[in-house]
Amino acid sequence: MLINGKEISKQIKEDIKKEVELLKEEGKRIPCLAVILIGEDPASQVYVRNKIRACEFVGMKSMTISKDASFTQEELLALIDSLNKNEEVDGILVQLPVPDHIDEQAIIEAIDPIKDVDGFHPSNVAKLVLNEDGLVPCTPQGMMCMLDAINYDLDGKEVVVVGRSNIVGKPVSLLCLHRNATVTIAHSHTGNLRDVTKRADVLIAAIGKPKFFDSSYVKEGAVVLDVGMNRDENNKLCGDVDFDDVVDKVQAITPVPGGVGPMTIALLMSNTLKSYKAR
Numbered sequence: 001m002l003i004n005g006k007e008i009s010k011q012i013k014e015d016i017k018k019e020v021e022l023l024k025e026e027g028k029r030i031p032c033l034a035v036i037l038i039g040e041d042p043a044s045q046v047y048v049r050n051k052i053r054a055c056e057f058v059g060m061k062s063m064t065i066s067k068d069a070s071f072t073q074e075e076l077l078a079l080i081d082s083l084n085k086n087e088e089v090d091g092i093l094v095q096l097p098v099p100d101h102i103d104e105q106a107i108i109e110a111i112d113p114i115k116d117v118d119g120f121h122p123s124n125v126a127k128l129v130l131n132e133d134g135l136v137p138c139t140p141q142g143m144m145c146m147l148d149a150i151n152y153d154l155d156g157k158e159v160v161v162v163g164r165s166n167i168v169g170k171p172v173s174l175l176c177l178h179r180n181a182t183v184t185i186a187h188s189h190t191g192n193l194r195d196v197t198k199r200a201d202v203l204i205a206a207i208g209k210p211k212f213f214d215s216s217y218v219k220e221g222a223v224v225l226d227v228g229m230n231r232d233e234n235n236k237l238c239g240d241v242d243f244d245d246v247v248d249k250v251q252a253i254t255p256v257p258g259g260v261g262p263m264t265i266a267l268l269m270s271n272t273l274k275s276y277k278a279r
């Protein structure tokens with residue numbers, strides 16, 4: 001079975017659109033997402049464009065602030081400070097990665113946690129660890145929505161997450177743990193990776209290596225969530241999973257494109273609405 005992220009994300013956005021229309025009818029302020037893009041990374045430009053499109057679709061305001069790679073850390077901190085104080089702005093997202101001369105963690109910590117729609121601020125991270133209500137990173141939340149869409153119950157299941165980044169691997173592991181899965185986090189120092197992933201009822205691939213996981217890494221009947229966004233030898237977008245080799249062996253799998261990516265965008269809209277309501 002294919003888990004269609006495009007369709008599931010469309011449904012989420014339709015629901016948000018209705019809520020925003022209601023706000024408009026009531027004459028209320030419209031939610032607004034501010035996206036900061038530094039430098040000219042082509043992939044980042046695609047994602048930012050998708051975010052702007054999604055804002056248009058759901059009827060939210062978006063504010064895109066593009067700066068060239070020479071923008072300094074002080075300038076960026078001052079910009080974030082002004083967006084923190086701007087009553088019209090509900091969500092602030094700084095597109096990652098930022099250029100080397102900027103301290104990523106300092107930037108993340110400068111964003112007001114209530115406007116931190118990425119869920120990367122330490123106070124939101126702490127809430128996620130404690131399973132308290134806060135802003136949860138979009139991609140992991142999107143993956144939970146995909147499992148919900150196929151009525152997959154994680155309780156008691158073996159989940160193996162490959163990748164331990166702060167934006168995907170760690171937070172998705174916590175969400176699975178909160179749903180009573182037995183969670184293993186693997187990474188580049190993991191020995192016998194194949195033996196580990198072969199145990200997985202749910203395999204979450206988030207390493208950024210094109211088509212790395214072929215069928216030899218996957219248990220028969222597993223559910224595979226592919227987070228990877230890579231270019232293959234023909235410069236075509238592909239995931240971390242060798243889709244064609246794996247598809248016949250699994251219960252369900254997410255494609256790339258059209259899988260986890262669109263979910264990330266939909267959950268970003270959802271987080272922006274959440275910030276709006278919290279304010």
Ligand SMILES: NC(=O)C1=CN([C@@H]2O[C@H](COP(=O)(O)OP(=O)(O)OC[C@H]3O[C@@H](n4cnc5c(N)ncnc54)[C@H](OP(=O)(O)O)[C@@H]3O)[C@@H](O)[C@H]2O)C=CC1
Nearest residue numbers: 139163164165168187188206207208227228229260261264
């Ligand atoms: N679809 C979406 O919405 C999103 C997609 N992405 C994509 O997901 C992928 C991962 O992104 P991100 O989480 O930022 O990743 P990072 O590049 O920050 O981290 C990669 C992780 O994978 C691990 N890893 C790398 N190579 C191997 C290997 N051969 N075997 C086992 N583990 C390995 C690394 O281990 P170690 O820690 O030891 O270095 C690290 O933990 C990328 O392709 C990215 O573009 C990211 C965000 C959102």
Ligand SMILES: Nc1nc(=O)c2c([nH]1)NC[C@@H]1CN(c3ccc(C(=O)N[C@@H](CCC(=O)O)C(=O)O)cc3)C=[N+]21
Nearest residue numbers: 046047050094095096097118229257258259261262264
């Ligand atoms: N602060 C921050 N927050 C992020 O959430 C963040 C980030 N920085 N930096 C980069 C990663 C990556 N990411 C994606 C978003 C959308 C798609 C997406 O829309 N993908 C489509 C198609 C993309 C295309 O056509 O190239 C798909 O998979 O179908 C993918 C990946 C968010 N990230």
